[in-house]
Amino acid sequence: MRSEIRFLLNGKAQHVSGVAGDVTLLEWLRGQPHLCGTKQGCAEGDCGACTVTMARPDAMGRLEYRPVNSCILFLGMIDGSAIRTVEGLASPDGKLHPVQSAMVDADASQCGFCTPGFVMSLYAAWQNGRGLSANEVDTTLAGNLCRCTGYRPIVDAATALDHGRDGDMAKTDMVKEAAMLAALSSAKDHQDDICLGDEGAQFIAPATSANFAQIYAKEADATIVGGATDVGLWVTKQHRKLGTFIWTGRVAGFDQIETEGNFMRIRPAVTHQQFLHHIADDWPECAELLRRFGALQVRSSGTVCGNIANASPIGDLPPVLMALASKIELTKASKIRTLDLENFFLDYGKQDRQSGEFLSAILVPQGPAPHLRCYKITKRFDQDISAVMLAANLHFDDGVITDVCLAFGGMAGIPKRANHAETKLAGKPLDMAYFKAAAAALRDDFTPLSDMRGSAEYRLLTSQNLLIKYGLELTSSRQMRLAGADLAAGLEGWS
Numbered sequence: 001m002r003s004e005i006r007f008l009l010n011g012k013a014q015h016v017s018g019v020a021g022d023v024t025l026l027e028w029l030r031g032q033p034h035l036c037g038t039k040q041g042c043a044e045g046d047c048g049a050c051t052v053t054m055a056r057p058d059a060m061g062r063l064e065y066r067p068v069n070s071c072i073l074f075l076g077m078i079d080g081s082a083i084r085t086v087e088g089l090a091s092p093d094g095k096l097h098p099v100q101s102a103m104v105d106a107d108a109s110q111c112g113f114c115t116p117g118f119v120m121s122l123y124a125a126w127q128n129g130r131g132l133s134a135n136e137v138d139t140t141l142a143g144n145l146c147r148c149t150g151y152r153p154i155v156d157a158a159t160a161l162d163h164g165r166d167g168d169m170a171k172t173d174m175v176k177e178a179a180m181l182a183a184l185s186s187a188k189d190h191q192d193d194i195c196l197g198d199e200g201a202q203f204i205a206p207a208t209s210a211n212f213a214q215i216y217a218k219e220a221d222a223t224i225v226g227g228a229t230d231v232g233l234w235v236t237k238q239h240r241k242l243g244t245f246i247w248t249g250r251v252a253g254f255d256q257i258e259t260e261g262n263f264m265r266i267r268p269a270v271t272h273q274q275f276l277h278h279i280a281d282d283w284p285e286c287a288e289l290l291r292r293f294g295a296l297q298v299r300s301s302g303t304v305c306g307n308i309a310n311a312s313p314i315g316d317l318p319p320v321l322m323a324l325a326s327k328i329e330l331t332k333a334s335k336i337r338t339l340d341l342e343n344f345f346l347d348y349g350k351q352d353r354q355s356g357e358f359l360s361a362i363l364v365p366q367g368p369a370p371h372l373r374c375y376k377i378t379k380r381f382d383q384d385i386s387a388v389m390l391a392a393n394l395h396f397d398d399g400v401i402t403d404v405c406l407a408f409g410g411m412a413g414i415p416k417r418a419n420h421a422e423t424k425l426a427g428k429p430l431d432m433a434y435f436k437a438a439a440a441a442l443r444d445d446f447t448p449l450s451d452m453r454g455s456a457e458y459r460l461l462t463s464q465n466l467l468i469k470y471g472l473e474l475t476s477s478r479q480m481r482l483a484g485a486d487l488a489a490g491l492e493g494w495s
């Protein structure tokens, strides 16, 4: 095992060891190298003040610059990547980077707390050569909050950026960083497992799936970490001591979406952003939902498997993947079993997962799903968690519904299908009368809770209205949306 991580920081090679396993990237940046331009606002992934970029070579050796929230990213997770902070944008002679100049020219540099994060989100988009058209600016900046409400000049700065003029600079920087990263580690280094810290807080990053399965089978009490967009908060907000935690992100092949027969096989380290790119054409509804999943920083780190494994009753993907009749694969050492996703969630906080088992893949049937609809109800459009979520899917033949799945989030202690409502639709003509009967039957399916996101009455009425809306959309072939009506438009450049 290697007890040292290697990465590039603002273009310079770093070799770091002797740190606690649960130190976050933000803590380390502001501590040892004293790069205090990156700020801590919320320490929970919401405000974007701590945004830095992280780039790792893809299979073609190209670097994808991901904006990430350094406050909830463990330091060990940056091994083998190129990190850039706001201090690393201007050239050594002090000449500002084009995104910084655009911010100055538009009078968009406001308080010193949020500005570095905005600049880094713009830098990631600019460096990737996208994300700055008028349509895309909201998506680019949704994860950066400005408390003084000065968004307009920032949006002006973003739209004024001329990537065509400065695009060569981005390419040159990318090629230089990719070459430096290649020189940083030998092929043998990539096969080493990594271990940082000690028993108090030990971060283990296995390099192969066999090592991962073996280590976890032995350390069954360890916490698995995917993107740490949940687990990071256990440390920064709940001050929990994690003991040993094992990261999926360094395992060769775990970041892949593969094809297996008629299924798409989503491996443990596949991020929401990767998944969004992959499914945007076939399932625009699901892509639109993903566009509203956290914000770019959260989607760039958070994994699809993490969203299933945490089994939150208000997680967005469990209902959608249930509506698509997905399965999951669980692995313990060399033993593998597969089960229908809907049977994984047993009760609040309880899943059909044995000690030492981990989620090794999600299997989603491939192909178009023309009647899939996803409705996410939140208090604000971007970067918010659902109060109620419906993912509905059905097939019909000769005007008769042959197969239906209505999967809800926020209505019970687990993501759950509405069996009574489904019975009112299965085998019936595609007619509003049956959707109304199904909506009424939701009372028999759910006794929702009241909490800060919504009262029980609100949740029940909203779920009924969503089902009526689904019926109206299918029977009239029209989408009834206040936002996201043109589902493809906001995704331009992201797929």
Ligand SMILES: Cc1cc2nc3c(=O)[nH]c(=O)nc-3n(C[C@H](O)[C@H](O)[C@H](O)COP(=O)(O)OP(=O)(O)OC[C@H]3O[C@@H](n4cnc5c(N)ncnc54)[C@H](O)[C@@H]3O)c2cc1C
Pocket (backbone or CB within 6 Å): 044, 045, 046, 223, 224, 225, 226, 227, 228, 229, 230, 231, 232, 248, 268, 292, 293, 294, 295, 298, 301, 302, 303, 304, 305, 306, 307, 308, 309, 310, 314, 315, 316, 317, 357, 358, 359, 360, 383, 384, 385, 386
């Ligand atoms: C600002 C913010 C906004 C968010 N917005 C949304 C949102 O809009 N919708 C939503 O649904 N969620 C949202 N989340 C929650 C979170 O981003 C998701 O649940 C995410 O998918 C978790 O994935 P992760 O890889 O980061 O999981 P982690 O934090 O790494 O892990 C989460 C849980 O899953 C377990 N785990 C992870 N991978 C595996 C595996 N392969 N096998 C077994 N167990 C595993 C971990 O042990 C842990 O219990 C948000 C979070 C933040 C911080």
Ligand code: FES
Pocket (backbone or CB within 6 Å): 039, 040, 041, 042, 043, 044, 045, 046, 047, 048, 049, 050, 051, 069, 070, 071, 072
């Ligand atoms: S400090 Fe708010 S997202 Fe990190």
Ligand code: FES
Pocket (backbone or CB within 6 Å): 110, 111, 112, 113, 114, 115, 145, 146, 147, 148, 149, 150
């Ligand atoms: S830029 Fe910091 S509050 Fe607006």
